[in-house]
Amino acid sequence: MPELDAIDRKILASLQADGRTTMQELADKVGLSVSPCHRRVKLLESRGVITRYTALVDQKAIGLHVSVFISIKLVRQKEEDLNRFARAISKWDEVLECYLMTGNRDYLLRVVAADLAAYEAFLKNKLTRLDGIASIESSFALSQVKYSIALPV
Amino acid sequence: MPELDAIDRKILASLQADGRTTMQELADKVGLSVSPCHRRVKLLESRGVITRYTALVDQKAIGLHVSVFISIKLVRQKEEDLNRFARAISKWDEVLECYLMTGNRDYLLRVVAADLAAYEAFLKNKLTRLDGIASIESSFALSQVKYSIALPV
DNA sequence: GTCTGCATTGGCAGATTATCCCAATCCTTC
DNA sequence: GAAGGATTGGGATAATCTGCCAATGCAGAC
Incomplete structure (x- = not known):
């Protein structure tokens, strides 16, 4: 390369x-x-350095007023458990970002929703129905101070 | 509208x-x-619904191997303090995202760096030199499970 | 049911842009 | 200094954008 x-x-x-x-x-x-x-x-x-092109859409303009960060701990951390979790997450459009973390939390997710009711629905109907989750902790974002796509090159 | x-x-x-x-x-x-x-x-x-167009670049391909989430607490949370912090953050290319949070942490940042040494340099030369910061807590991402730009419409 | 007015659509044509070929140039290595 | 390889620049053609204008569809009034 x-x-x-x-x-x-x-x-x-x-x-x-x-x-x-x-x-x-x-x-x-x-x-x-x-x-x-x-x-x-x-x-x-x-070469895959540029992965794709995209249009950035204003979150508020399309009615997505809630941004939440969710810390998740799994019951077990075997590779199979991690893969199963990753596959489930990938299907859900509400989840914009997901990271496997060091420290005492396994995953950190960034989730968007129209309002608190929609977020509650996401929790009830999707996230909490997954097997193998030990704990879920939500932190709400009051505002987006900075959001950049541009990696420093 | x-x-x-x-x-x-x-x-x-x-x-x-x-x-x-x-x-x-x-x-x-x-x-x-x-x-x-x-x-x-x-x-x-x-109308500002589409804010701009961008090319997505592969983080690893350009040598940015470290992703860190930083929780920051300020000494005071008056509007002027918040604004001063936001202005400083906005100038730094390493900071890709920054959110004002509810709960016991004021800000959550996502920062990228080439390696741990570069991240240490960011901490020493930039972040810790800001006035008014009460505490800094870094959490490292082992891997990016999902990264999407596409908001659900 | 028909008419009027408004917003949206579809086709077309000129201007702009992408894309590829080929010769010229630059840089490295011997 | 010469040979080889990689990269560059110009130009021609195809694809695409972009704005104009007439045609269409739709809602409300009568």
Whole structure:
């Protein structure tokens, strides 16, 4: 796997800032002409450095007013238990992020919902129905101070 | 502010899944012709429902191997203190997410770094140098089980 | 049931952009 | 200094965007 040079990093930074810049603009920014710039972008895509392109949607504008962080502890932590939990989580659209954690909690989830009633429904009908969960602890976010997609390159 | 109808929601779902679908593909998916579909997308952009477009980059591919969640408590929670903290956080690229929380912790941050040394440098040179912080507690993520940008529409 | 007015749609055409080929250039290695 | 490989830049074609305009659908009034 070849390393990323300075131009590649500029390309990544620009595309993270605006995933729809034209090749001409992008080429100008990174100091190349269109052709090699285009080829580098395609290469970054095929190498999996750029995984995909997406539109960011305003959470409040579509009525999702509740953000919750959930700490979860499993009864057992064997690989099979972890995989079963991961598979279940992956199916649910309300779960935006899930991390396997060090320390005394196994998982940390970020979940969004329209309101508290919808969140309660998620807990009752989905999360608490999973087998093998020892404890669930919800922390509510009052506001989103920062939300960035752009990794520092 | 007009409500989002079923077609708008389909458009949002499609653009979240692929921010670079062509208008033709998008129009086919939502059951419109290109013109009205294009107009709806522009409207969603100007109304701020679609905030921007971005390329998603693989964290490991660019050498960011450490993900940390940091719980922070401030000495005081007056609005001015909160604002000062928010401004500082916003400048740092390592901080991808920051939430003002309920309960006994004021803030929850998600931070990425190349390795533990880089994370230590972030703590020493940036975070701990802020005034007004009462406590900092780091929890490390062993793996990212799920990471989604797509809000359920 | 029919008419009117409004909002939305679909088709079309010019302008913009992506994409690929090929020759020229640069850099490394011998 | 020469040879080889990788990368670049320009240009041509195909694909796509984007705005205009007439046509369509729909709701309310009579």
